[in-house]
Amino acid sequence: GQNIDQPTEMTATEGAIVQINCTYQTSGFNGLFWYQQHAGEAPTFLSYNVLDGLEEKGRFSSFLSRSKGYSYLLLKELQMKDSASYLCAVNHSGYSTLTFGKGTMLLVSP
């Protein structure tokens, strides 16, 4: 089976940096995705890693280590609007289907 683990909740302060970790055990690997989901809204695509290393996109960065089955999402200069659920997902089938973790609820306080 496929298993993706991430913390349930995290809290941080506005302006700070937060790292959300994700570990996975899947039968195959064709990429790891991070999505952001505000309450009652659609998940929105944040980042994609298929090779080891760091991908940077503005205030958001994502890291992947395939040998360790590990990824993290780094959010810098936190803003109140970053309060949301962050979903780690793995494409393991060769098609575009995703297996998701349960999501990490991030609460940013003033």
Added chain:
Amino acid sequence: DAGVTQSPTHLIKTRGQQVTLRCSPKSGHDTVSWYQQALGQGPQFIFQYYEEEERQRGNFPDRFSGHQFPNYSSELNVNALLLGDSALYLCASSHRGSLNIQYFGAGTRLSVL
């Protein structure tokens, strides 16, 4: 450029009834996937449609079925509804030329009473 659109946004049904949810993919996308998201959980893959065929299926019973039309839009049908089918149903579209990144609609919130 319209994103992924789903209808209806909310739906209330009773046990044993049948429901049909609809999805229009993002312009230029040819692949549609459906996910079920229970409260406080991540989305779970139901099935994927490509070229009007079910290409891949997750661990869902046969009560869940779907269809893709020539214009790439899709329907999700659920028969014999159970209380446990209450969830947010998300549609995602993708195109094989775009790193298979999936773009999600806002979902249909289904409540089964």
